[in-house]
Amino acid sequence: MTGDAVEVLRLGDRTVAEYAWRPDLPSSLAPRPYLHPVRTLAGTTVTELMPASHRHHLGVSVAVAEVDGANFWGGRTFLPGHGPAWLDNQGSQVHMRWVRRRPGQLMHTLRWNSIDGSVLFYERRTLSWRPAGPDAWALDFTFSLINVAERELPIRSPAAHGRAGAGYGGFFWRAPSGQCRVTAPEDGDAVHGGRARWLSVAGAGWTLVFLGADEATRGDRWFVRTRDYVGIGSSLAWEEPLLLAPGAGLKRRIVTVIADGDVSPGRAAAYADELAA
Template sequence: MVNDSLVLRIAGRPVGRYITRPELPPRLSPRPYLHPVTTLAGTSVTELSPADHTHHLGVGVAVPDVEGHNFWGGRTFVRDQGPTELDNHGAQRHSAFQLCDPDGFVEELRWVAAGGELLRERRTVAASELTDCAWALDFTFSLTNTTSGPLSIGSPATNGRPGAAYGGFFWRARKEAVAPAVFTLDTEGEEAAHGVCADWVALAGATWTLVFAGATEQTRQDPWFVRTAEYPGVGSSLAHEQRLEIAAGDTVVRRIITVVADGRLERDEASALVRKAVST
């Protein structure tokens, strides 16, 4: 299925595999991704092309609308029409690694669709140990408009589907018999966490917890996209209520740090680990 990958390690222990050139059909919007990502105890906390959403590819960056091109995969939400199969899928193509170490990398990518390149991305990923049972995945992406004019990023929400402002960093989590719990510092449940700007949001399964935190002021202004009942996944919303405009030559930067922990964390534990991860 793949022809190129690298392994992230903490103290020699593998915690994630990064696929740089996946061999995927155009409908899945081919793009680099992390899978499997595991806890320090070895529990996988990602899924790849699950039956419910075959275009969900572990951990990465996915955007459903860049000037009408689909970099998310699957159907495209069309205003007054609904989810529609369109031949509009783009691809994120690995160009080169500027840095490649056991605990992280810096990668250059090209976002291309019919007609050529729309964006260039610099992606910086690093893994660091927090405790004996928790580590942090630090994920930064910078998107530069390389076209001769302005372009904009949209979502199904900005195209007319309420509550579906997905697009940006996205983590498809492990699906279990029971849906994971989700909470922030002061709320609990999918309905309360979805669409809010919280410093962090946690997803807790049977034997694991993921805590997602915006690590820059701009990132913290993006509301969270949260799903637990339909499927377990958390992401950021680059285009929540309106399209995100990027002028020619301009760059949009986002940084999200995810705590990957064994066991089910309490609020105070999640908050303490986030503080440690962001300050490291």
């Protein structure tokens, strides 16, 4: 969008992604940094930005439905006994400073502001990228949050308010709409709402393999939606709030392999061994 500040992610002479680190967005979308477009090495775009049905879906981002009443997801807020409602409560994730900007890695700090300007979290975010074979590359996305408010902060999903299956909130990837195939390890739980060391989503000529790359992230549940749209997330708070005391923090790391063509379950498992040990 006009006014965005963007960093370009390159591998050799290929542009594989663009990171809007200071986006020019309306407050209703819960403004936050995002990656879009993300492309395979062959140039296929594997993200969507502000689609008509869900304008608050911003490529690849960290989006949380609710933090102590503040909406860092965008759009409507789910209210118990009522359902989704438009509230004047959208927060924003604001760039503070760059820690590192070099080929293959970006690191910066952000603050999470409620709509009244108070700061709830400080965040350190690191994006790293590297080849993962002749037809794939890997995006390593790490974020750490520290509660800087002088009170306990509950992180909630709509499921924590009673909306069954809506456990979203955390790392979220809006993939291209259309037919897709979801695969997970045979010994994993049900994909949506389950835990698995890897999860793959294959569309028309592309595959995304999502890996929980540390113990805490592997303990989170996957949010997977393929009806109406294709969205994949690693959920911070499924059916119960995640409570952070003042000064407490959390860290999550997700590695995503972006591949041309199909990726077999055996290869996806090998990626988990190689990239998220």
